[in-house]
Amino acid sequence: MSQYKHVLIAVDLTEESHQVIEKGFAIAQRNNxxxxxxxALEPLGFAYGGDIPMDLTSIxxxxxxHARKKIAELGGPLNIPDNCQHVIVGVPDSEIHRIAKEQDADLIVVGSHGRHGLSLLLGSTSTGVLHGAKCDVLAVRIQKDKEK
Incomplete structure (x- = not known):
């Protein structure tokens, strides 16, 4: 097994984020x-196609x-320092690749909802992270009822 030095855990800030953090944090602890x-927040202009003539800056x-508050609530109890809690705006998979490279992460941990069908095996963000990563990627299967 590889000796990881820096584990980057990508979270979507939903209730299921704890499952991804638990797996990633356990690997990090075993590897010290x-x-x-x-x-990663998608820019609102992408969500609305940029066709709406309104200023979305305040939103x-x-x-x-809100994302910074939520990520602090997740990272605080685990003593993850503020400078290791990143909220970035952009296309999620490419921004996760960028931050992984900048931070010299050697493992990215993402959640996978395990949807049916080959093209939906991983979510679109998980698939994008997997295909463009320059380091190992662990896709954690999200359990709706946290069944093990």
């Missing part, structure tokens, strides 16, 4: 590795503040 959390800032 640094842990970072990352959440984007509110989403950013």
């Amino acid at each position: 590795a640094k842990v970072s959390l990352v959440h 984007q800032e509110q989403l950013d503040q």
Whole structure:
């Protein structure tokens, strides 16, 4: 098994994020590795196609503040320092690749909802992270009722 030095855990800030964090944090502890959390917010302009003639800046800032609060709530109890809690705006898979490279992460941990069908085996973000990563990627299967 590889000796990981820096585990980057990508979370979507849903209730299921704890499952991804538990797996990633356990691997980091076994390897005495640094842990970072990352959440990627898609720009609102992407969600609305950029066709709406309105300023979405204040809404984007509110989403950013909410995400920072949520990621701090997840990272705080695990003593993950503030400078290792990243909220970034952009296309999630490419931004996760960028932060992994910048932070020299050697393992990215993401959640997978395990949807049916070959093309839906992983979620779109998980698939994008897997295919473009320059390091190992662990896809954690999300359990709706946290059954093991």
